[in-house]
Amino acid sequence: MQQKSEAFEKEHHVTVRLIAGSTGRLYNQIMQGAPFDLFIAADDERPSLLMRRHKGEARFRIGQGHLGVKVGKQVISNLSMLVNPAIQHIAIANPDVAPFGKSARVVLQHQGLWEALKPKFVYAQNAMQAAMMVDQGLVDAGFVPLASQQHAIAEIDYQAVLLRDKALAKVWLANLAKPQQTRLAGCSR
């Protein structure tokens, strides 16, 4: 995102400001009138709520994020390995507020591992923070975003909501992920 915005700034002679935050917090800020042009979320709930409350012009699916599990530096795909008592702490993005954490919970519940692993969880605000905890050796394992689909245990859809009818915002949106981009039906006002 950082690289894309730098390229965009050079091409169009504008300043792009990226405001990072959890989906829930940014949603609140937009509802309270924050002057954002675009909202990008790894979530379906908040973008559709924004459309329903007439805060958005249009909603798009712009790509996918990959959720994986890391034990130390190793990416693993067999989740039952996490039950091993040598693994004391597992970082997970807060499943109540962060989409990556929510997906992790769904997968674990599906495999019947959620209750067994629950005492080991350390809750991060988002998946990037969980990844930081694993990389720095603060926890033994964690649910983290992966760069590719290989070893992913779940896919998370990214959606974008155009909040203002600005020409440049539309160009930026078109640049973001041309191939996968699909406009979601019934969303325009």
Next chain:
Amino acid sequence: MFEALFISLQLALATTVILLLIALPLAYVLAFKAFPGRTAMEVVVSLPLVLPPTVLGYFVLVMIAPDSVLGGAWQSIFDRSLAFSFSGMVFASVLYSLPFAVQPMQQALRAIPVNWLEMAQTQGMSAKQTLLKVMLPAAKGGVLVAAALSFAHTMGEFGVVLMVGGSIPGETKVASIALFDMVEMQQSDQAWMLALILLAVSFVMLSLVHAINQRGFDVGAGR
């Protein structure tokens, strides 16, 4: 919600008790002793006032991580991790609220008239007697203010416990973090209620500090 409030109260209480024990000798040394590095020590004690809580929290987390000296030692003694535990949170809170405990006590000790201490000496009181019978009663207001401020400051702590605690419900998820999560989840009714409770606690604690300070001035004026 009440679970988180209860943890906040426990944390504030534990932190305050430990702080009073640590901060009193520190305040005494800083108030009366001249030694090389005293200024440096004062700066270190005041650092948590200006450091961003997340920075302090990150330092502490790295310091108590299982592969660190401190975290490793704790792990081998108690067979559980210090990071992401209630004890780890108490450790971080003690560091974070240190200036709020040391500074009022230091000021109260410094405000004791020198001739009182000289008088105690000429009366043949030992250093221990002087401390117990003259200094502590005279600095009582400062100690109470230190306790109230440490308690209130720990109740309102956010960044440090967020980094060190890992928001584990029932163990390290304190009221301020619960409130933060409620807002993110759009649970505004619950968020309002918790915010009001925290506001009330802060108001009561600060009123207490104010009342103690007021009385302290009255005593001084009458002297």
